[in-house]
Amino acid sequence: MHYHNPVISGFHPDPSVCRVGEDYYLVTSSFEYFPGVPLFHSKDLVHWEQIGHVLTREGQLDLSRAGSSGGIYAPTIRYRNGLFYMTTTNVSGGGNFYVCADDPRGEWSDPIFVDQPGIDPDLFFDEDGSVYYTTSHDAKGQGAYQSRIDIRTGKRLSGVSLLWQGTGGQYPEAPHLYRIGDWYYLMLSEGGTEYGHMVTVARSARPDGPFVACPHNPILTHRSRLKPIHATGHADLVQGPDGSWWAVFLGIRPAGYPARHHLGRETFLAPVTWTEEGWPVIGDDGTIGETMPAGNLPLRPKTEGTTTEGFDRAALAPCWNFLRSPDPRNWSLTAKPGCLTLFGSEATLNDTGVAAFVGRRQQHFSFRASARLTFAPERDGEEAGLVVYMNERFHYEIAVARQAGARKLLFRRRLGTLWKVEHEMPWPADSIVLSVHADTNAYRFGFAENEDRAPVRFGQGECSMLATEVAGGFTGVFIAMYATGSGTRSVTPAYFDWLGYETETRP
Incomplete structure (x- = not known):
């Protein structure tokens, strides 16, 4: 069985995903458009239904001063102890914040703002109850910056420290932190969200580092490739009920020469495998295709027309x-x-x-x-x-x-x-x-x-x-x-x- 990329076509960039039981939930950026943060549901990671938006009230989302490509930047969605959390940045008003809901199809809470600079925020819930808030592009430099927060109030419980600056690519952004086995993995996107886009990863024995880079970075990129899909990056990992791992990420499908794309950055899917040393590999040694093997995904019919x-x-x-x-x-x-x-x-x-x-x-x-x-x-x-x-x-x-x-x-x-x-x-x-x-x-x-x-x-x-x-x-x-x-x-x-x-x- 195979599936076709992109799994969510058109302007749906910066995807983030979480799984609750057999249900997957995914969010994407929305920039100057209202309502904010499109919300999708799937049973198989391939066929997605938009079930609404996360930010549906003006009290949650002020776009009155948002210029073109302002407003809401990359979100992260996570689930913990019966609650869904979505964190994002309104670059045109307020900065970084998160909202929560016990039912993602219903109303989400009012925003809780976090006094931490940067964009592309990530929420990580550790097993000891600590909650880590990670952003990119701090005013002091570039890379992934982190603090611990009180999830009830959004107040910082620590200073903001630099975790990792990536491998040297421009604009290291879109940090996501995971605990997988004995390691904490920190994933970044570097190279800018254009044709040099790539995903890199590092790991540490502690959530606050120090982080050591994967020896075969980048783990996903189509830079300088003769491919119908380009600018692959801004990835998020999720594990299926059967133990398989998958990545959602953005990409573009340019047309003509010189290459130009008008549908926007879209959402793609690829399987993730692991090396003997415990490093993730996305797709076919870091590349993906329009048609990909579905593995054990329980594919469901899709309606078009x-x-x-x-x-x-x-x-x-x-x-x-x-x-x-x-x-x-x-x-x-x-x-x-x-x-x-x-x-x-x-x-x-x-x-x-x-x-x-x-x-x-x-x-x-x-x-x-x-x-x-x-x-x-x-x-x-x-x-x-x-x-x-x-x-x-x-x-x-x-x-x-x-x-x-x-x-x-x-x-x-x-x-x-x-x-x-x-x-x-x-x-x-x-x-x-x-x-x-x-x-x-x-x-x-x-x-x-x-x-x-x-x-x-x-x-x-x-x-x-x-x-x-x-x-x-x-x-x-x-x-x-x-x-x-x-x-x-x-x-x-x-x-x-x-x-x-x-x-x-x-x-």
């Missing part, structure tokens, strides 16, 4: 996100039953403010997305539509807008400091079906009078122009519904009856 959100439930499904802390004035599921209603805010897609924006991650190179929009703008500047969005400086949109007293359909491209309305035409009707069809190379935008008609092509944009190598940052592309008043609040609501996302190939 069309997903249509009709907005007829009391809450948005877990796949949907807001851009930064949501303004309740900007959206509603009850203003018009069976629709998502967006009320355009002052912010446009070119701003770092709180836009009226509800989107989902692009998770496949090839897909079709379409949405029915009902919108009759009354004021100049009012606009609503579909956007393919990387950040405020790189995006494509097809929209209905009012300009100079006339209602128009337009297609716009924003690429850095360059922007252009590529196509526009009068649009007198109050409703329209907007669509985007993607393959590895291009997004093709279209429109139709209703869902029974084939879309009319209205513009296209290159996928590579929204790639991290061009647009920068740590995120991936979103497909989103949006509305704006272009500097003032819109008086006209935009009603989205549904949005469909149809995949054409495996991820």
Whole structure:
């Protein structure tokens, strides 16, 4: 039996995993998107269902000052004595903190902040009851820094000391500490979360060191490899019920030459074996493939295909996100039953403010997305539509807008400091079906009078122009519904009856 990588496709970086009985729980970074820290559940480590988010309340997550690729950085999830713990960093407000819950599908606690600098925090519960808090990138230098904390209050019970600086790669980060047998293992990611990414490991007889590096580091890397997967790193270990060991980690799947990736950093899985000397080996001597042997994993069937959100439930499904802390004035599921209603805010897609924006991650190179929009703008500047969005400086949109007293359909491209309305035409009707069809190379935008008609092509944009190598940052592309008043609040609501996302190939 084999499984396919990535196991969670699209923008789901910095994975961390824990097992409780036969259940696995996994979290990933979320940066400037709300709710924060996507939460997944699996029975086999391969097929994951998003069951919600960890940070769902503004009291837990303030993104009001988060710029693009700000906000929530790498989380760690752990389980101890009936409680789940998730620790992370809000680089845009508050620093390092953790929350807890007895039921991961329910509400998590308010944040408990830890007075320790750095990012990528890790929680380690030792057998004697001590709790160690480890971060990376201390202001004094680079490496893994550690203190002991009171898990009830978050207060430090010791000073912050340097554990290990890694093997010399830049940006040693994402520390995870484990006790396996007689050894404490400290795992780091080095080289930066780009094409030089790698995972290294050291061990000690004590949780606070000194740590000795593995003689065959790095234990995972695809640097300088001719592989379809690159930037492998930021790994976390988990042991299955049968005693087997596995690693989850991030990677990217670039396309073209020079290589560029636009889906973001994704979550991958590989088996872990151990040398006679007791050192971990991830995958095939530190490399992995798109197809991997499943070993004894109890693989379960996976469903793919069309997903249509009709907005007829009391809450948005877990796949949907807001851009930064949501303004309740900007959206509603009850203003018009069976629709998502967006009320355009002052912010446009070119701003770092709180836009009226509800989107989902692009998770496949090839897909079709379409949405029915009902919108009759009354004021100049009012606009609503579909956007393919990387950040405020790189995006494509097809929209209905009012300009100079006339209602128009337009297609716009924003690429850095360059922007252009590529196509526009009068649009007198109050409703329209907007669509985007993607393959590895291009997004093709279209429109139709209703869902029974084939879309009319209205513009296209290159996928590579929204790639991290061009647009920068740590995120991936979103497909989103949006509305704006272009500097003032819109008086006209935009009603989205549904949005469909149809995949054409495996991820």
